[in-house]
Amino acid sequence: MCGIVGAVSARNIVPVLIQGLQRLEYRGYDSCGVAVYRSGGDAPGLYRARSTARVAELQAQVAADGLEAGTGIAHTRWATHGAPAVHNAHPHFSHGAGADASSRPARVAVVHNGIIENHDELRAELQARGYRFDSQTDTEVIAHLVDALYDGDLFRAVQAAVARLQGAYAIAVFHKDEPQRVVGARAGSPLVLGVGQARDGLPAEHFLASDAMALAGVTDQIVYLAEGDVVDLQLGRYWVCDRSGRPMGPEERPVRTVQAHSGAVELGPYRHYMQKEIFEQPRALADTLEGVEGVVPELFDGQGDQAAAAWRVFKDIDRVLILACGTSYYSGCVAKYWLEAMAGIPTQVEVASEYRYRRSVPHPKTLVVTISQSGETADTLAALRHAQSLGMRHTLTICNVATSAMVRECALAYITRAGVEIGVASTKAFTTQLAGLFLLTLALAQSQGRLSAEEEARHLKAMRHLPVALQSVLALEPQIIHWAEAFAQKDHALFLGRGLHYPIALEGALKLKEISYIHAEAYPAGELKHGPLALVTSAMPVVTVAPNDELLEKLKSNMQEVRARGGVLYVLADADTRIRSEEGLNVIRMPEHYGVLSPILHVVPLQLLAYHTALAKGTDVDKPRNLAKSVTVE
Ligand code: F6R
Numbered sequence: 001m002c003g004i005v006g007a008v009s010a011r012n013i014v015p016v017l018i019q020g021l022q023r024l025e026y027r028g029y030d031s032c033g034v035a036v037y038r039s040g041g042d043a044p045g046l047y048r049a050r051s052t053a054r055v056a057e058l059q060a061q062v063a064a065d066g067l068e069a070g071t072g073i074a075h076t077r078w079a080t081h082g083a084p085a086v087h088n089a090h091p092h093f094s095h096g097a098g099a100d101a102s103s104r105p106a107r108v109a110v111v112h113n114g115i116i117e118n119h120d121e122l123r124a125e126l127q128a129r130g131y132r133f134d135s136q137t138d139t140e141v142i143a144h145l146v147d148a149l150y151d152g153d154l155f156r157a158v159q160a161a162v163a164r165l166q167g168a169y170a171i172a173v174f175h176k177d178e179p180q181r182v183v184g185a186r187a188g189s190p191l192v193l194g195v196g197q198a199r200d201g202l203p204a205e206h207f208l209a210s211d212a213m214a215l216a217g218v219t220d221q222i223v224y225l226a227e228g229d230v231v232d233l234q235l236g237r238y239w240v241c242d243r244s245g246r247p248m249g250p251e252e253r254p255v256r257t258v259q260a261h262s263g264a265v266e267l268g269p270y271r272h273y274m275q276k277e278i279f280e281q282p283r284a285l286a287d288t289l290e291g292v293e294g295v296v297p298e299l300f301d302g303q304g305d306q307a308a309a310a311w312r313v314f315k316d317i318d319r320v321l322i323l324a325c326g327t328s329y330y331s332g333c334v335a336k337y338w339l340e341a342m343a344g345i346p347t348q349v350e351v352a353s354e355y356r357y358r359r360s361v362p363h364p365k366t367l368v369v370t371i372s373q374s375g376e377t378a379d380t381l382a383a384l385r386h387a388q389s390l391g392m393r394h395t396l397t398i399c400n401v402a403t404s405a406m407v408r409e410c411a412l413a414y415i416t417r418a419g420v421e422i423g424v425a426s427t428k429a430f431t432t433q434l435a436g437l438f439l440l441t442l443a444l445a446q447s448q449g450r451l452s453a454e455e456e457a458r459h460l461k462a463m464r465h466l467p468v469a470l471q472s473v474l475a476l477e478p479q480i481i482h483w484a485e486a487f488a489q490k491d492h493a494l495f496l497g498r499g500l501h502y503p504i505a506l507e508g509a510l511k512l513k514e515i516s517y518i519h520a521e522a523y524p525a526g527e528l529k530h531g532p533l534a535l536v537t538s539a540m541p542v543v544t545v546a547p548n549d550e551l552l553e554k555l556k557s558n559m560q561e562v563r564a565r566g567g568v569l570y571v572l573a574d575a576d577t578r579i580r581s582e583e584g585l586n587v588i589r590m591p592e593h594y595g596v597l598s599p600i601l602h603v604v605p606l607q608l609l610a611y612h613t614a615l616a617k618g619t620d621v622d623k624p625r626n627l628a629k630s631v632t633v634e
Helices: 014-029 055-065 120-130 140-149 154-162 273-279 281-290 310-315 324-344 378-389 405-409 430-446 453-474 475-489 499-518 526-528 552-562 595-617
Strands: 003-008 030-040 045-053 071-077 092-095 108-116 167-175 181-187 190-195 206-209 219-223 230-235 237-241 318-322 349-353 368-374 397-400 412-415 493-496 519-524 543-545 566-574 583-591
Touching: 003 108, 003 167, 003 181, 003 230, 003 310, 014 030, 014 055, 014 071, 014 154, 030 108, 030 140, 045 055, 055 595, 071 108, 071 167, 071 181, 092 405, 120 140, 120 397, 140 154, 140 167, 154 181, 154 230, 181 206, 181 219, 190 237, 206 310, 206 493, 273 281, 273 543, 273 595, 281 430, 281 453, 318 378, 324 349, 324 368, 324 430, 324 499, 324 595, 368 378, 368 430, 378 397, 378 405, 378 430, 397 405, 397 430, 397 519, 405 543, 412 430, 412 552, 430 453, 430 595, 453 499, 493 526, 499 543, 499 595, 519 526, 526 552, 543 552, 552 566, 583 595
Parallel strands: 318 349, 318 368, 368 397, 397 412, 493 519, 493 543, 543 566, 566 583
Antiparallel strands: 003 071, 003 206, 030 045, 030 071, 092 108, 108 167, 167 181, 181 230, 190 206, 190 219, 230 237
């Protein structure tokens, strides 16, 4: 999704801006741009280059233009307001008001992540004051608003402008009259300040970015800006003010040393990141479980600003509320089965974007669990803050990014060690989330006195076996490729599961639709005759997740219902089930039966099915249309 990089330096900063955008590329974008203050040449002032192609094309443009400068801002855009087109790409300029404005040099440049909800009203107001709009974006109102409020001090103008904005934003702004200054602000979208060094006798340089990762290799000294902060970057100094305009000292906005990954992840022998990430799962699980010697609450101790001790929190809760989106939501749905059956704790799972706007009944003894790969998903963060505002202070996150807002804002955390996930379709993040959630189930079961030492040892042994078990599931790939060839010819697919595996059916359907664009739906198999059976014909492949558990016989009856209507079944059966391939019934046998951990294994063939179907259809596997990796807007 959208990305921001900004810099004030005494050296040429254009390569840093471009490289920062390249590091953010994998998140998905449809246009990009850079604006700088060029001091040399005949006409000093603001210059920009924008492109609807890749960042590499933007890089070629700036090289051809010989763009060099010490101050600049850059952006990758994921279209929300206005089509992906050059005139909608950021940075946006304001040339001031009046009929002749466009013939005047640009005065203000802005990049923006988020959505300005009152942009229509602001646009009408600014148009009435003589400002002309060149784009359909909500962002352009910020450029004109800053221009209208500018009285010689950019910091003051930005403070006054953001006071008028409703919605979510992270912005970086500069003005032609203050060429060595960039001002940033955030509310609802992430923004960090990168503190640079003084070198070669030159004053220290400073940076802004929507993610510390964009600054990898430039600086590891990061200040995480808080909601409502406005930050001023100049050569050799910076300062931050909070929402009320109060200056923030190093105690309140500490500089942290952050080892952000560089984003430069090699594909190695793989064709796509998604394929690589599916095959990395044995290692990702091993890394996630590394150092877990026993089930102890300390595994979940907090790491952020609100850090708390898990044992204290676990003693004080009597229910769980899980908040997440997409694939992460489905891992929460699996966890509900575990938490209720094994720990005896009532568990509710809610889609974050619904929960945040719902009038719900808060309960102070709730453990609010957010699940997120990125830790920056806007809806999940907002749902967390909403739960906190309702008085629920016991919060825990299962998250893959240790430096994310989610980890900083939750009292407790379990960091999955899936490694960087580049493919838009989440795979290894999901299976490692499940591992973290299973450990949480064990820890809560223990704190409820429902886990004996023998059970703990047995479950841990099964978890340690997961990487090996996953290897043998991955070896099923040739059989899945065979299925995928048939799926690539279809327009629709149905996925069925029961119990713990109903969320796995949901996840399988999501994977298939997002990367192969085949319409796929998932149902608990028992629901078939309540509606979806009407869809079943010989043209509808029906994927069934069929582990050998206590619901298998029920599931077999559901499969008969499909076969009797001419539906073609694709069944992922455990080794010891007696389901055999025959006309209209295709079976792939899982190597072992994995008991309660079975969802972690059964999802893998479904990931491979989606991947190979997409491959057969020739879609862009790692960057499916209209989707972004990190959904930082609502
Ligand atoms: C689907 C997918 C998304 C994410 C969702 C939440 O493959 O990746 O559905 O799971 O956008 O993202 P995170 O986990 O970063 O909060």
